[in-house]
Structures are given as structure tokens and as C-alpha cells.
Amino acid sequence: MLKINNLCKSFKNNDVLKNINYTFKTGTIYCIQGKNGSGKTVFLKSICGLTKATSGTIEYDGKVLNKDFSILPSLGVIIETPxxxxxxxxxxxxxxxxxxxxxxxxxxxxxxxxxxxxxxxxxxxxxxxxxxxxxxxxxxxxxxxKPKILLLDEPTNSLDLDGVEIFQKIMIEEKARGTIILIVSHVMDDIEEICDKKLSLFNGTFKEIN
Structure with missing residues (x-):
């Protein structure tokens, strides 16, 4: 599992992430929504080691990022525009x-x-x-x-309908393989039907959406 403990990230006087606590489990698709500038991409960058958290820890299988390893050992990533x-x-x-x-x-x-x-x-x-x-x-x-964790930032950008359907099918296959999947988007239409858990990032913190 991927465990986030009291994660905070600040840029000068701007607190982008505020004491985020959450556990992401294997074989689950998490869809994280939020407005532009809400910190979604910063959150993914913190997990994959592209930016270091101001405080808090990121644990994977009991080991701590930036202590036991500098990057998660089995990771697939899309961050911003490829x-x-x-x-x-x-x-x-x-x-x-x-x-x-x-x-x-x-x-x-x-x-x-x-x-x-x-x-x-x-x-x-x-x-x-x-x-x-x-x-x-x-x-x-x-x-x-075939990573154990997928971190995907706006993965359906520029995809046509066929591309979106292919993406959805691939995510279902990856879920069946036991992958932890985090999909970040400001538009949920393309991914909502494959989500197991929906989270909203607002004012620097997570809220689960029913």
C-alpha cells in the first residue's frame, strides 16, 4: 500500500498541500479532482519524488520516500504535457x-x-x-x-472517444493486475465510470466524494 502521512507542501507563503493523510490500496483506481491550481500535480510530483514535501512522509510497503529510496521502486507516470x-x-x-x-x-x-x-x-x-x-x-x-503504482496527470487530454475507451480498458486491466492507480483530472467525465474511489482536493486537503 501507499501511505501518505501529514503531507504538507508550501511555496514561500503559499500552502498548497495541508496535512494530507490517506492510504491508497492495491487493485484500486482513485480519481482525484480539483480546480486548476488546487495542487493536484504538486501532489503527484511529491509522490514520485520530483518535488520534496515540506513536511510529512510518503511510505510504500513500509519504506519511506527520500529516506529508504529516492524514487518509488515500481512506478509509471504521466506528469503534465508529455x-x-x-x-x-x-x-x-x-x-x-x-x-x-x-x-x-x-x-x-x-x-x-x-x-x-x-x-x-x-x-x-x-x-x-x-x-x-x-x-x-x-x-x-x-x-x-508493468508498474505497481500508476500516477496519471490528466491522462485523457487530447484523446478522441476511441482513445478514451482504450484508456479505460487499460486501467481496468491494470487494476486487475493489482496496481495502485491515481488519476488526476479537473474533468471527471472521461474517468468517472472506472473510479473505485473519488477524492476532491480543495484548499490543500482531501475529501472523499460519495
Missing amino acids: LFWKDKTGLETLEFLTSIKGNVKKEQCIEALNKVGLGDVKNVRIRKYSLGMKQRLAIAQAIVE
């Missing part, structure tokens, strides 16, 4: 990203691209990809290593 190398193909991009850990074969990269509907354009350079295709590639890179 950027990729324009002269690489979709397949080359996944092969390069997965080469960092070296635990994924080429066939698994192709499988991830097929899942998001990019199998036919896997050898096309990204400069020719539309915004929706780039967003699909971002989803592919998040799931390709």
Missing part, C-alpha cells in the same frame, strides 16, 4: 526509456504500443504524431514496465 524526441519513432522511444532499467524486451514495447492503438505507427517518427497520438504514447510509456 514531451518526446521528435526524431525518434514510438518504438524507439519506448526502447530507450525502458533501457534505463533494462527489464523490458522489445516485444513488450510493441505490446504496449498495440494496447494504446499505435501498433501501426510504431515506426513513424514522433514529429508526425498528432497530440492525441503523443498522449497515447505517454500512456504506453507509463504501463510498459
Whole structure:
């Protein structure tokens, strides 16, 4: 499980996150909504180690982020607008990203691209990809290593109806695999039907939505 203990994050005199306490469990899809500027992205960045909390702790399986490890050990992430190398193909991009850990074969990269509907354009350079295709590639890179935690910031941005349906199907598959899934959005229409738990981030704190 992923446990958030008294998490606070401030920028100068602005308290963005205020004493957040929550436990995220395996095999569950959590949908976090909130207005622009409410701290949703800051919250995800705190969990994945891109920004350090002002106070509080983030625990995963009993170990503490920034103490026992600098980044969660099994993590798939989309944060803000995805950027990729324009002269690489979709397949080359996944092969390069997965080469960092070296635990994924080429066939698994192709499988991830097929899942998001990019199998036919896997050898096309990204400069020719539309915004929706780039967003699909971002989803592919998040799931390709079969992570235990998924942190997804506005993952349905630029997706057409078919892309949204593919995303929903993938999330249900990831949930069945036992993944902890946190989806952040300011618009819930695309993700509401797959949510197990709905949370609202308002004034720096969480509130569960029935």
C-alpha cells in the first residue's frame, strides 16, 4: 500500500498541500479532482519524488520516500504535457526509456504500443504524431514496465472517444493486475465510470466524494 502521512507542501507563503493523510490500496483506481491550481500535480510530483514535501512522509510497503529510496521502486507516470524526441519513432522511444532499467524486451514495447492503438505507427517518427497520438504514447510509456503504482496527470487530454475507451480498458486491466492507480483530472467525465474511489482536493486537503 501507499501511505501518505501529514503531507504538507508550501511555496514561500503559499500552502498548497495541508496535512494530507490517506492510504491508497492495491487493485484500486482513485480519481482525484480539483480546480486548476488546487495542487493536484504538486501532489503527484511529491509522490514520485520530483518535488520534496515540506513536511510529512510518503511510505510504500513500509519504506519511506527520500529516506529508504529516492524514487518509488515500481512506478509509471504521466506528469503534465508529455514531451518526446521528435526524431525518434514510438518504438524507439519506448526502447530507450525502458533501457534505463533494462527489464523490458522489445516485444513488450510493441505490446504496449498495440494496447494504446499505435501498433501501426510504431515506426513513424514522433514529429508526425498528432497530440492525441503523443498522449497515447505517454500512456504506453507509463504501463510498459508493468508498474505497481500508476500516477496519471490528466491522462485523457487530447484523446478522441476511441482513445478514451482504450484508456479505460487499460486501467481496468491494470487494476486487475493489482496496481495502485491515481488519476488526476479537473474533468471527471472521461474517468468517472472506472473510479473505485473519488477524492476532491480543495484548499490543500482531501475529501472523499460519495
